[in-house]
Amino acid sequence: MNIEFSLDELASRARATPSAMCAFDLAFHDLLSLAAGMPLYRILGGYRNRIQTSVTIPIAPVNENVKMACERANQGFRMLKIKGGLDPEEDVQRVQAIHRALPNHILRLDADGGYSVQHALDVARALENVLEMLEQPTPADDLTGLRRVKEISPIPVLADQSLTGPASALKLVANRMVDGLSIKLVTCGGLRNARQIDAIARAANMTTMISCFIEPALLISAGLSVALSSPNVAYGDLDGYLDLINDPSKAGFILEDGWLIASDVPGLGYTVELG
Helix, strand or coil: CCHHHHHHHHHCCCCCCHHHHHHHHHHHHHHHHHHHCCEHHHHHCCCCCEEEECEEECCCCHHHHHHHHHHHHHCCCCEEEEECCCCHHHHHHHHHHHHHHCCCCEEEEECCCCCCHHHHHHHHHHCCCCEEEEECCCCCCCHHHHHHHHHHCCCCEEECCCCCCHHHHHHHHHCCCCCEEEEEHHHHCCHHHHHHHHHHHHHCCCEEEEECCCCCHHHHHHHHHHHHHCCCEEEECCCHHHHCCCCCEEECCEEECCEEECCCCCECCEEECCC
């Protein structure tokens, strides 16, 4: 099976639709690993068989966020990704309140491009001793602002919406605009491009995070395969299937105390239940 040729042919026809490329990419890789009788993460490198994932805490009143965080902690999650970006002062209050309730948990803040440079730096300084990372502080197209935040911020800064594929990864890495890259398969066009982005980051001694949207277990399985294949993937953010109702794809991996553990099922390791 000539995956590279097939994907190049498809890319010339679906260049502006990375989600469509992602679907074909996943299908080809699934077929390849099914034919080999091996789980995909082992085909891709098999560096490990598990990774710890964060779980998302959406924007809500601070007291509700604390309750949500404690509920997730009781489910075994040790890493919490807190959504923000609408109100910097409230974001600081939100993170600090969750930290007081769960002082031993790892906290990340995802601003979704909602801050100015000054607001991002104010938040980073206020939460210097609380946050593990700050994700996409400035708007996706404000690369100058993103680099400014990275240069001054006391905590690591990751790109998310500013990263759309290997070309943008090369620009972000070559100009040292961030400390790490958050890779979403649907955004970048699938496993092949995700692995290229990780390789670009690794060559520059920059770590990556494999992330997701609200997605079916099928897509999470694919992201997990990439995360498990590379020693350069330092962070997992693969919780999107938890919020999806009536997902026809059933995960082949296991979620245990915040860890995603691969199975030995060949392919992407999922099943589909219809009807």
